[in-house]
Amino acid sequence: MPVPVPRQRAIPAVESGQAQDVPAVGHPSEEEAGRREEQACRNETTVANDAVPSGALHDARGGAHPHTQGGAHRNTHDGALNVPPVDGVHHGVNTAGVSTAGVSAPVVAVTGVTAPGTGATGAGAAHTPLTLLLIEDDPTAAPIFRDLPDSDGRPIRVRTARNLTEAERLLTDDVHCILLDIALPVPGRTSAAAGDDELAVLRHVLRLAPRHAVLALTASGDAERGAEAVRVGAQDYLFKDELDGRLLSRAIRYAVERKRSDTAERRLAEGKLRAQENARLERGLLPTPLLEGSPLRFAARYRPGRSRALLGGDFYDTVRTPDGTVHAMIGDVCGHGPDEAALGVELRIAWRALTLAGLCGDQLLNTLQQVLEHERDDDEIFATLCTVDIAPDGRRAGLCLAGHPAPLIARPDRPARLLPYDNNGPALGLLPGARWPRTQVELGAEWSLMLYTDGLIEGRIGEGRERLGQDGMVQMIRRQLAEGLSGEALLRAAVSEVRELNGGELTDDVAVVLLDRVP
Template identity: 75%
Template structure:
């Protein structure tokens, strides 16, 4: 029979609005001019924005004043490259010769402004005979340059609007690039979190669903795996690292890989879980981190299995003529991995029968609300949902999709915790 695997993923997050200066209000733009002209030859003409509103102008004589005037409603900075280096500010403001790493003078001041206002548009102002320095200012990071003789209202208004929109586009492009890099990194983690089952030669059908909690985009601490060893035994595992984020997700990947290697090496039950606990203790970022785990090893004839629980919910089993129920788990469980040193995890033999469906899951599936205040779904609520759906004829991936849909509907939206569900079917 074919082996199938389903993966339901949150694969994209809409790009957020670029941080930085707020959008221009209907009343117009705000310009911050940084210049120190004792002769008063630098005159800023009256400026109008695209809608005909006046552009507000603030003036600072040095970088210390500029930093104080650089509030969120400033949209653009006009920096006079002739500003004397001595007026850039004190040592605490990054001023003084050589403060920019050896490039003092005019472009050193520009670099300090760019560091001070990384999300603001910057226009460089210079003399007509200094075109080379003006071009270098754009290469350093200014959005555009102007010559002093061009300071009429029409040209300056247009340059401000252009600089603001160009800076906004640059920020959006940078955030899009960063978002793509994060998505690529998350995809690499997904490949570890969502393994390909190794069930070649098995008559069992496999399906799985994994959904991270709504507040964490793609990363989660849940993990699972399924393999078939040379003797025909099918081994399945599902686990949950406490906490959320990349550290916990990475630890889940490490535990899954370690479980697969140890299983192929012939370890099982208490010996396997004890070794996994040592791996967790060595790899976890803090002593407070622990992981719950459920392992099942199904005999080659498919009629019985060994069950180990390490602080994890018991699997659900359903057979011909019988509704879903939890596998017997009284007095067999051990603590979560990483909680108690020298802990033990007894292995219990359970009967599966000839035709059955086995569902393993993390606690995110049963901790959602039922729509009745703060009442949680719990294992009994989950058994009821699965029983009704199986009675309606749903199996495999369709069953998992319907279970998750009903759990989310009862919760009133996406679940806050990660959810992983694994389903093995025999003879359906």
């Protein structure tokens, strides 16, 4: 089943052409090392070479320590190499709340301070000091930034930019904090064009560097403007002529930590909101059946696939109409994500409304196809569907298939088998004007009818390429029925065994519905 491409990570400045290319890990090339030396002389205010050990200075300029290979940090406890991945994140890390153990970035902050967009701390973090980008057009402000220490007493690296054009070139992923003079002009905009927006330059920088901590520099006594800068998005504000090294060092470290904390809190809130939205959509996909007055027993099982962060489009429903007929349905919208799930909810609600209005078989499916064609965002989106209408006496049923696997029926007097699927029509949304013939089937006096989505039969068997398939699923259900399983226990055992055969979580979602008639 087609799956949408996962959301891409934010493109750092170095990749978007806004800054020079800086290798994420490992030793820089000779040409790159030369450029860094030249750039450091022009744009960075650091302590003199005789004040910093040669190894620390080499680390501060993006290179690897001479005691490591390829930029990897050696863990002195177990001797294992901790090599940061190219994307800067060790996958499989728990990011709930503010727990960020195991995350690394191309340049990591000292103990207690983290790089933009990450929460890395620990042994590997102590090799590189903080990096500050100063955006200030007054050259007399630079001396105050000399010898700024971080929390471990190491010198803070300072890059200076006279305007936003230079800042864009110097803004790489190893910058932890931006110190911005909010009186600077925005490139390409005059004062008249900026209007009354005194914080236009701050808004520009926040758009340019959404993952970086920002400190606003303002004139002394202009506390109101500084407070407004914080409301706009800066982590704090400082008065230009009241700066001293100790105050500035603390402000930088606190701003970086505050940004990290705000980012973690925002991600947690976004995750909770996304979970709530998925739960609402899931309730729409998997409703409570309307079977009041029916002797049939109902059971259902749903299990999200491996990509459970992307809600699937499996849906089902069961209703009893006033004449005593029980209508059951199960379907699957191709793809994963909120759009597919929302479309599945629409189709399920439309099916229930049309069924209660008296539509059935080909007429119902034709109307559902019209709903799909009008609501889908892409002409290639389609949905498979299986509908069953069981007569009031429970002995006969009408079956319609729209590109969906045939249901399974089990009776005491014969082994479990698939219902006829010779008249299987196309999936909804594929062929305009398609028809879906209704097949009459005999159920008998006692039976179990199982409807399912293709996630149940598309799992692999072991490490090979062979899939379970419908035949394998039928054999599995026969064995489980022979063991005395029924109802919810049968569905739970079936889904669990399919997962075990697959060697782990299934790629696709699985939805299964079971209707039992016991005299």
